[in-house]
Amino acid sequence: MRILLIVLLIWPCFANSENGQRESNYNSIYRSLRNYPSELLDEKGRDFFKRNRTDSALVCYTIISGRYTEDMSTAEKNQCADAYNICGQIYFLYSNYTKAYMNFHKAEEICDESVKYMAYNNIASIFFYYGDYEKSGEYLEKSYELSLKYKDWQQLIVTFDNLVNQYYLIDSLQSIENRLIEFKQLDLPKSNHYKYMMATCNGMLSVIHKNYPEAIRNFEKSIDFTDSLWMPERRAISSYFNIAKAYDAMENYDSAIVYMKKGEKIAVKYNYREIVVGAYEILSDYYEKAGNEKKSMDYKYKYLNMNDSILNAKTLGKIKDIQSSIEIEKIETKVLKLTTEQKQKNRLLAIISTALLLITFSLLWVYRQNRRLEEKNKRLFQKNLEIMASEEAEKQIRNKYETQAKDHETLISKNSPENTGIIHDDPKNSSDLLSEEDKNSLLNEIRFVMDDPGVFCLQEFTVEKLASSVRSNSKYVSLVINEKLNKNFNTFLNEYRISEARKRLLDTKQYGNLTIEAIAAELGFKSRSNFNFTFKKFTGLTPTQYLKMAKSSLNDFQK
Numbered sequence: 001m002r003i004l005l006i007v008l009l010i011w012p013c014f015a016n017s018e019n020g021q022r023e024s025n026y027n028s029i030y031r032s033l034r035n036y037p038s039e040l041l042d043e044k045g046r047d048f049f050k051r052n053r054t055d056s057a058l059v060c061y062t063i064i065s066g067r068y069t070e071d072m073s074t075a076e077k078n079q080c081a082d083a084y085n086i087c088g089q090i091y092f093l094y095s096n097y098t099k100a101y102m103n104f105h106k107a108e109e110i111c112d113e114s115v116k117y118m119a120y121n122n123i124a125s126i127f128f129y130y131g132d133y134e135k136s137g138e139y140l141e142k143s144y145e146l147s148l149k150y151k152d153w154q155q156l157i158v159t160f161d162n163l164v165n166q167y168y169l170i171d172s173l174q175s176i177e178n179r180l181i182e183f184k185q186l187d188l189p190k191s192n193h194y195k196y197m198m199a200t201c202n203g204m205l206s207v208i209h210k211n212y213p214e215a216i217r218n219f220e221k222s223i224d225f226t227d228s229l230w231m232p233e234r235r236a237i238s239s240y241f242n243i244a245k246a247y248d249a250m251e252n253y254d255s256a257i258v259y260m261k262k263g264e265k266i267a268v269k270y271n272y273r274e275i276v277v278g279a280y281e282i283l284s285d286y287y288e289k290a291g292n293e294k295k296s297m298d299y300k301y302k303y304l305n306m307n308d309s310i311l312n313a314k315t316l317g318k319i320k321d322i323q324s325s326i327e328i329e330k331i332e333t334k335v336l337k338l339t340t341e342q343k344q345k346n347r348l349l350a351i352i353s354t355a356l357l358l359i360t361f362s363l364l365w366v367y368r369q370n371r372r373l374e375e376k377n378k379r380l381f382q383k384n385l386e387i388m389a390s391e392e393a394e395k396q397i398r399n400k401y402e403t404q405a406k407d408h409e410t411l412i413s414k415n416s417p418e419n420t421g422i423i424h425d426d427p428k429n430s431s432d433l434l435s436e437e438d439k440n441s442l443l444n445e446i447r448f449v450m451d452d453p454g455v456f457c458l459q460e461f462t463v464e465k466l467a468s469s470v471r472s473n474s475k476y477v478s479l480v481i482n483e484k485l486n487k488n489f490n491t492f493l494n495e496y497r498i499s500e501a502r503k504r505l506l507d508t509k510q511y512g513n514l515t516i517e518a519i520a521a522e523l524g525f526k527s528r529s530n531f532n533f534t535f536k537k538f539t540g541l542t543p544t545q546y547l548k549m550a551k552s553s554l555n556d557f558q559k
Helices: 005-009 019-033 038-050 054-065 074-093 097-110 113-129 133-149 153-169 173-185 192-208 212-223 232-249 253-269 273-290 293-319 325-415 436-450 463-469 474-485 489-506 516-522 528-539 543-558
Strands: none
Touching: 019 054, 038 054, 038 074, 054 074, 074 097, 074 113, 097 113, 113 133, 113 153, 133 153, 153 173, 153 192, 153 232, 173 192, 192 212, 192 232, 212 232, 232 253, 232 273, 253 273, 273 293, 293 325, 325 489, 325 543, 436 463, 436 474, 463 474, 474 489, 489 516, 489 528, 489 543, 516 528, 516 543, 528 543
């Protein structure tokens, strides 16, 4: 269910221009504006938005984005990136998701880091729309971090709004509890949007702790601030739906229905069709739980009828990649006309037939995607096996070298009373540096210590503990890791832990009785989610995918 999709992650739907005049309007507006400076075009584009003339706004921002060149200043590039973002948002509203993504990606590519969060937020909406919540969450996290870094508080609040509602929608609030607490502690401008989000945030925390009455009070409080926000109806719908979901968790289905219908009424008024169809599906479920089968079936039919129309619109959106918008509108008109005639003849048969076709094509599509994903995972798994073999060979060579070095060092210490080792005391000042020979020697000691999983798998293993193990200090250890390996201590530590994770997940004979959570804990990871994220970062696969490949590889070997 994606009933909050448009409410949470997509710019508001603006009314389109009249179809019959669209092409001539494009040409007329382009000729009159093509020589305007970008600043004036931006001003006019925003004015067109306010008057719901998205076609005219698209012309303005297409002209601006089309002026991009690599030798532009950073400010000019950011202006073009902003134009690409807005073009992408308009294409999204037109259901042309491929073009929308291309524009968002171009914006991300050309803009400075200080404004990249807007593109990240928009790209998240694409992945969310297609149900890839993991990828959507990654981009929202990027947007949040950059907004925080560059202190764009308004964007931070908007991104946090999207992030929180997404995780609430997919019943995964627990995973971002720390983020909710962090947001409450930020000293942000006390705008009405901030107050709205604080009430929502408190409501979400109450949901996590299953204090649903308190959650409802906070969600109701958030409604008080919606009138002064941009697109207040979107915020109100979100609040009503949040309240309904809390009542559902309390099994108070009558109240859940009341608040869901309040949100549905607003969505109908503003023609948010995808929200309406999602609300119908939820209402059908609530009425069924409340024991009202008749009402449940009524909303189920409403859902099926409207969902059929929306799915057709989404399918047509893909065709827009190769045809102009005016041609698409002609096709849409024909399809809608044929659909209407067919429904008049035999509505129930049309619904069933369409549903079967959609299911069939969906299954075929999923099958093909799974095959591609399986082949990709196999290649990644094979690559990880090669990396493991290479690491093991390096370890053998290093152990041999370390043994020889230790024997040589012992021999020297017996024949000479002088200390020829590395200076391990803290430097008197930051200008004291190790020689290259000392750095190489210390690096060898570090690698020798890190070859023992019993050392780096400790949960509280720190750079200070590593320094103690190699008889040095944390400053020297950090310096050597940074300079010689071009990475920080955390990355260095995670590489060893994930390398060990590869071996243990592959060794099903010894570790096959352990869960992934247990293996993660033994490796020093504090949570399954952190382990999953780190494992995929270094291997390209999730632990579950890797384990599946390992078992498949073992079965093939046994055959």
